[in-house]
Amino acid sequence: GQNIDQPTEMTATEGAIVQINCTYQTSGFNGLFWYQQHAGEAPTFLSYNVLDGLEEKGRFSSFLSRSKGYSYLLLKELQMKDSASYLCAVVDSNYQLIWGAGTKLIIKP
Amino acid sequence: DGGITQSPKYLFRKEGQNVTLSCEQNLNHDAMYWYRQDPGQGLRLIYYSQIVNDFQKGDIAEGYSVSREKKESFPLTVTSAQKNPTAFYLCASSNGERGAYEQYFGPGTRLTVT
Numbered sequence: 001g002q003n004i005d006q007p008t009e010m011t012a013t014e015g016a017i018v019q020i021n022c023t024y025q026t027s028g029f030n031g032l033f034w035y036q037q038h039a040g041e042a043p044t045f046l047s048y049n050v051l052d053g054l055e056e057k058g059r060f061s062s063f064l065s066r067s068k069g070y071s072y073l074l075l076k077e078l079q080m081k082d083s084a085s086y087l088c089a090v091v092d093s094n095y096q097l098i099w100g101a102g103t104k105l106i107i108k109p
Numbered sequence: 110d111g112g113i114t115q116s117p118k119y120l121f122r123k124e125g126q127n128v129t130l131s132c133e134q135n136l137n138h139d140a141m142y143w144y145r146q147d148p149g150q151g152l153r154l155i156y157y158s159q160i161v162n163d164f165q166k167g168d169i170a171e172g173y174s175v176s177r178e179k180k181e182s183f184p185l186t187v188t189s190a191q192k193n194p195t196a197f198y199l200c201a202s203s204n205g206e207r208g209a210y211e212q213y214f215g216p217g218t219r220l221t222v223t
Contacts (some may be wrong), residue, residue: 004151010154022208033211039216040197040216040219041216041217042199042215042216042217043152043199043214044214045211045212045213046209083167087151087152089151097154098151098210099151099152099153100149100150100151101149101150
């Protein structure tokens with residue numbers, strides 16, 4: 001079967017750095033998305049990786065290793081507004097989007 | 110402003126009643142999707158549509174129905190056959206084939222059936 005694993009919940013301190021991991025086993029791979037979702041709201045796009053390596057976008061970076069079936073989202077200089085769930089989603093060989101359950105990130109002052 | 114609207118934000122229904130959730134987009138996107146989100150689970154695809162007058166079942170289509178008569182609109186009906194309809198429903202659209210492009214989401218409708 002197809003599977004995406006993310007930690008259920010993480011806690012970090014305002015101003016710090018946090019890394020949210022995502023591992024996947026899917027039938028084929030055509031890219032990986034990260035979305036942010038505040039409680040009760042719609043997910044919003046953060047990043048898309050299809051090649052190995054690190055993509056940096058302001059305070060957020062996303063890394064992909066296709067050989068290891070692994071990605072992470074790195075958030076720097078954490079702010080209280082970063083408290084949200086972070087969803088990892090993988091595009092399989094049939095261009096179906098497989099969603100992880102999401103990681104709830106709690107930021108403490 | 111371009112975007113996706115869903116209405117209403119909260120919806121309450123009695124068991125045994127059908128209910129229709131609205132989804133409208135003005136992004137000129139061809140593809141539209143309906144997801145269901147339950148606590149502790151990933152988004153699950155109910156139905157999707159790549160073009161007008163055509164739609165496909167997703168992973169959990171039983172008890173749901175859709176129509177796509179206009180490019181802008183993709184309403185979802187939750188029928189009385191859906192065994193556990195209480196959930197957060199998200200509509201999304203994209204400018205291309207469903208897995209390959211960023212999806213834009215509406216604000217969601219939280220449906221409670223008692």
